[in-house]
Amino acid sequence: MVSLEILNKLTHLFKININIDKSTHxxxxxxxxxxxxxxxxxxxxxxxxxxxQLTPEEKTQISQILRKSVEDGIPLLEEKAKEIxxxxxxxxxxxxxxxxxxxxxxxxxxxxxxxLRASLYLRNRFREGAKRQEIDSLKTGIIQKYGKRxxxxxxxCSAGYFEAFMNITKTMNxxxxxxxxxxxxxxxxxxxxxxxxxxxxxxxxxxxxxxxTNRKYGGAGVIQIxxxxxxxIETIKIAMDTIEDTFLKLIVKTSLxxxxxxxxxxx
Amino acid sequence: xxxxxxxxxxTFDSASKKEILSFFGKILDEEGYLVEFDNPLQRVITPxxxxxxxxxxxxxxxxxxxxxxxxxxxxxxxxxxLK
Numbered sequence: 001m002v003s004l005e006i007l008n009k010l011t012h013l014f015k016i017n018i019n020i021d022k023s024t025h026x027x028x029x030x031x032x033x034x035x036x037x038x039x040x041x042x043x044x045x046x047x048x049x050x051x052x053q054l055t056p057e058e059k060t061q062i063s064q065i066l067r068k069s070v071e072d073g074i075p076l077l078e079e080k081a082k083e084i085x086x087x088x089x090x091x092x093x094x095x096x097x098x099x100x101x102x103x104x105x106x107x108x109x110x111x112x113x114x115x116l117r118a119s120l121y122l123r124n125r126f127r128e129g130a131k132r133q134e135i136d137s138l139k140t141g142i143i144q145k146y147g148k149r150x151x152x153x154x155x156x157c158s159a160g161y162f163e164a165f166m167n168i169t170k171t172m173n174x175x176x177x178x179x180x181x182x183x184x185x186x187x188x189x190x191x192x193x194x195x196x197x198x199x200x201x202x203x204x205x206x207x208x209x210x211x212x213t214n215r216k217y218g219g220a221g222v223i224q225i226x227x228x229x230x231x232x233i234e235t236i237k238i239a240m241d242t243i244e245d246t247f248l249k250l251i252v253k254t255s256l257x258x259x260x261x262x263x264x265x266x267x
Numbered sequence: 268x269x270x271x272x273x274x275x276x277x278t279f280d281s282a283s284k285k286e287i288l289s290f291f292g293k294i295l296d297e298e299g300y301l302v303e304f305d306n307p308l309q310r311v312i313t314p315x316x317x318x319x320x321x322x323x324x325x326x327x328x329x330x331x332x333x334x335x336x337x338x339x340x341x342x343x344x345x346x347x348x349l350k
Binding site: 003006022025026027028029030031051059062063066067069070071072073074075076077078079080081082084085086088089092114115117118121122138140141142144145146 | 269270271272274275276277278279280281282283284286287289290291324325326327328329332335337338339340341342343344345346349
């Protein structure tokens, strides 16, 4: 949907005689899927403009139309970004996400809150069966923006910690909540939160990497692995069988209570 | 039309990125970052003061032209700006 002013300008520029109105979607492309300057799809109500077929003068006019359009508050977006933005909006208004978002909205920092929203979207896409490449790309975006803290929030979210957190902290005051929240989210390099996005092999690699890195630089000799739920606990057990066979001189302590497993490895 | 884009949206395919940027007076520097056509030493930045590479460029919205990156946090902020 765009303003009538923009549509009138486009109609005039290309001498369009078809029935477009303000619900018509405008798409600009350069893939030469069609050879004319524009193509109107009745079925989808989309007006596609082929930038490759425009004269320099027409491009100048399109440029003016687009700049005015942005100035008037109509964003100009890459197709994929538009799809993701719409998807984010839909999911954030779902009955599953509204309670989580409302609970954490005023309790955590703006950055953490945005990282949580991004992580919830990531988790949704994983559950929908998105390809590994997409999942990795989305997660990279969170980590690049929010660093280790973003990674923690993403892993905690995938592992179901935020829902568990909601239940545990419902009766806490804000100071108690903040202390507990920070003790978990701020844990960082020494803790791995296992989710169904991590396979036993990936967990083995992650634990091995941290042990080797820490030993190499003489760093802290403690790692904790957290998991909630049967599947994640099973992943941890499988991984730990290999880790204990691979590395010497490990002291491993395991606790399992109410579906939470915590494995502490000292080395 | 989707609820989030109540006022409308215009889209472009990824092959059109450079052309779209040229409409707004932007080109790429040697490292692939968006820069001003009339001042190539000045890189385009987001409201969070991040520079943008072509493959990260997702679009432009109002606010003396705010350039949008394609990562999740940036698109979430776009959702908020459209409310």
